[in-house]
Amino acid sequence: MEANSNIPSSHTLWSPHDTVKDAAESLGIALPDEAAKNLAMDVEYRIHEILETAVKFMRHSKRRLLMTSDINHALEMLNIEPLYGYDNTQQLNFKETLVGAGGQTLYYIDDKEMDLEKLINQPLPTVPRQTTFTAHWLAVEGVQPMIPQNPLPSEIKSIPPFARGATSSTLGNDITSSGLSSDVTMKDRDDQSRNKNTGLSQNASEVKPLVKHVLSKELKLYFDKVVEVLITTDPEKENLKYAALTSLKNDPGLHQLVPYFIQFVAEQITNQLRNIEILTTMLEVISALADNKTLFLDPYVHTLMPCILTLLLAKRIGPASKDNNSSEAEDSLKKQLAVREFAAILLDHIIKVYGSSYSTLKARVTRTLLRALLDYSKPVGTHYGTLLGLKNMGPEVIKLVVIGNLKIWYKQVIEDSNKTDYEINILLNTILDIFRHIKVEVDNAENTSDGAQSISEDVKLKLEERVGTKLAELILEQPDAIAIVRGIFFGEINI
Structure with a gap:
């Protein structure tokens, strides 16, 4: 103790x-x-x-x-x-x-005792199963199917957009700026991408999986033959070219070739701006793909728009002419204006068909056309294409964008420029076509040659303030002047 x-x-x-x-x-x-x-x-x-x-x-x-x-x-x-x-x-x-x-x-x-002789005489374990691969749909027309091999939508949303390759950044930019890029736009994109990269950690790296697109031999052969026919200059093969365009317009089963044809069109337009025939053929290819009801073109609208707007607003289409006043220069101008008219028709078709899928498509195209309209240094072809594009945007766009800037545009482009009379007439006729696109007719009897006399002086003064003196005089000279003036001031004054 x-x-x-x-x-x-x-x-x-x-x-x-x-x-x-x-x-x-x-x-x-x-x-x-x-x-x-x-x-x-x-x-x-x-x-x-x-x-x-x-x-x-x-x-x-x-x-x-x-x-x-x-x-x-x-x-x-x-x-x-x-x-x-x-x-x-x-x-x-x-x-x-x-x-x-x-x-x-x-x-x-207690450690278990192992008999080495018994262990050696035991049969070998079974060989593991051989590695196998199974194919499944990752996405069908841009929609991911709900199968066990694909991740759940909740898992995809938890991944950052830059890691999963989302298109939000692409859709956030101007859809038309990829084809008509400016220095400012490209600089803004670089700044945005640089800001995103600085937010990542040093150890993090963006991994973009590469998916190999496998085509069958038949589709490869079909694509090669169609491309060869479309870019040929042999007049004897015009029938084959027409058959190829008809096939693109009507044949089903061309889903896998759509991105290849669109890439082909973009490359040809970029490299062949001096070849009117090739440019016209490329527009026909776009029209054929858009008219094919079996194709789903919604994911490719952002790629088609730069091609169409390039041919609509490019500074120079076709071969350059040394003398602007010669008949050869006028013929060359007619051919490039025809290409721009075709591009304007396709632009209107794309906006009407796919405007519901891209809610901001019309607004972005209108903004691009407005920038081209206010750039007074552009040649007559660009202004002609801009006016054609704006004419198809609807009465509201015509009143706000065209008529609202028409007075200054006329002074800078028509009066203070060195354009020929032929070029000025083309632009003025296009302006009159735009006015007739919004005209309002009440009584056909009023549309007479002396219709301008029935318009009051007060309305004439307002018309001069709205569009300028020269254009007001040009409008009043037209037989349907009352309907045009009524359309310009529709909802403001009674005429």
């Missing part, structure tokens, strides 16, 4: 004299009694903390049996190196033995 009275009392289940001091002595460390007591209390606190954390893992796993994996998770959570050499799948068998003269009981894990 006297010997035990010298041992300091401890508030722990662990006896400092039996456990901590024995461990210290086995390591050759002389540990004071007070230090052994404090160390034992700390060890018990750490063990309780590990067990409480392991019990939490056990309860969250809906189990009542504490497993070694729970202990390992608790150790990892507490930044302690986990234990090694214990497996949950095998039952641990403890055996009891007596150690020392005092007969102290010691429990140990």
